[in-house]
Amino acid sequence: MSESCPDHACGQASEEPLSLYVHVPFCRRRCSYCDFFLVTRLDHIEAFFNALAVETLAAAPLLRGRRVKAVHIGGGTPSLVPVRLLAGWLDLVASLCMFTSDVEIALEANPEDLGGNSMAELQAAGINRLSLGVQSFLPRKLSALGRRHTAEEASVITAEALNRFAAVSVDLICGVPGETLPEWLVDLQAARSLVVPHISVYMLSVEPKTILERSIAKGRVRVPEEAVQASMYAAAIDTLGSSGYQHYEVSNFALSGHHSRYNLACWMREPYLGFGPSAHSFMRDDGSERRRANAGTLMRYLDNPRECVAFEEILSEEDRFVEQVFLTLRINLGLDVEFLRKHNKLGLNLSTAVEDFLARGWIVIENDQIFLTGKGFLFADHIAGEFISG
Structure with missing residues (x-):
């Protein structure tokens, strides 16, 4: 991956750095609790990256002259796509703008995708931060969540990622059906003992039209009461706080210097550009501020990635x-x-x-x-x- 674009492409760098997000909408299957936009048809991956290149080139006027300080590749499950496609998109972006010397390029990844030589390939492509969708280090919880990786994979892959990458984040979910506070404390201790520098803690949310919502409605599963979930959240604050983690956002805890640069930019209302179906953008221009969102449909995106905006407003x-x-x-x-x-x-x-x-x-x-x-x-x-x- 190139670190910066040629001078004729970049021109004069803007004072306000930019962040980028790309939504890679592919998953092998939908988890019961997930309401993100995704598809499980993996035969469209190549076509998606072709369309992504078209959308990115169409955004060239917004990228030229800008310094990019953070790139977040989310989904979906971007770790399941061929690394060469990720590297190709990053090279395209680097030809249009200028990455800062300390740019953070983060990839959301599932543990089952990171075996073999995949981490080395991701590093070679320019990825320098991994956000691991571990969710739990306990077999029972992983089964209840319908996750594909094992508890052993969660620990082994997290440890290997920590050895390879300076920046690693782990997602943990509390409030899983049947979960108790002691179970949750084991999960927290597992992440803490590995010295994961960034931990995202999510209370399981029952979203409309998800598999989980239908299962609860039919009486097949029960999630812990709100008071129990609140006690789990409080336990996370106490446990991680006592280990030196800064609670810098509702769901996020980080050791010093390990906050998510992209996420913090969004919460601080700094400009960012989103690419891919359902991706959002926030930009400033001549004193005005505007938000926009791409349509959450893959077929529409593949048909015309240049004209995929479904919503736009000036604030x-x-x-x-x-x-x-x-x-x-x-x-x-x-x-x-x-x-x-x-x-x-x-x-x-x-x-x-x-x-x-x-x-x-x-x-x-x-x-x-x-x-x-x-x-x-x-x-x-x-x-x-x-x-x-x-």
Whole structure:
């Protein structure tokens, strides 16, 4: 992979760095809890990357002159596609823009895809961060989630990834059907003992129209009560916090210097371009801000990747305010009280809401900045909603 584009392609680098996301929508099968856009027809992979190249070239005017600091390849399961296709797309992007010297290029991967020489091939292609969809190190939980890898593979592949890559993240899910708090503590300890530098903790969410939702409706499975899930989340905060992990976002914990650069850029409302079906983008241009989303259908994307945008809007001042409140609370950077008062019409109602959340132990105020507590993270969206209502 080339590190930068030729001068005639890049021109003058923009001051604001850009992040990129590509949605690779292929999976061998759909997990019961998943509601992401994906397809299980793997015979379209080559056609998809051809279309991806067309869409990327069409975005050349947005890429030229930009420094790219982060690339996130998600899905789907991008680790199941041939590495040469990933490398080809990265080379194409590098010919159109300029990667920073410390660019973070992350790939979402399942443990069962990373045997043999695959990690070395990914490194050669330019991947320098792996986000492993481990979900659990316990056989029973993996079976309940319908995961293809074994508990042994989860541990072995994670350990090997840590030996090869400076940046590794592991996804863990709590609240799996039948799960107990002691089981969850074993999972946390397994990740902690491996010294995984970044851990994403997700409480199992029962999304509409998923296999899991139908199974629950038919009485086939039961998930832990909300109070149990809350205790698991609190256990993650305590366990990982005591081991030096920074709880820098609702679902994410990192040792110093190991936060996800792409995800943090999105939460901090920095510009990013998305490629592939269902991918989202956020861009600034001459003082305006706009968001857009590609259509979540593979066939439409393959037919015309140049014209695949399904939604686009220019953000109003109110939209920006709402996003700022929600996202600042999500990453707990400190929400300025005067900013809240200035941009909404709550008046005394704002003071009442703040006092209520303080009394509940959901927030603290330091230097006129509002921060969520560990307990408050559970109610981040509710708190944000109260701050912007009216």
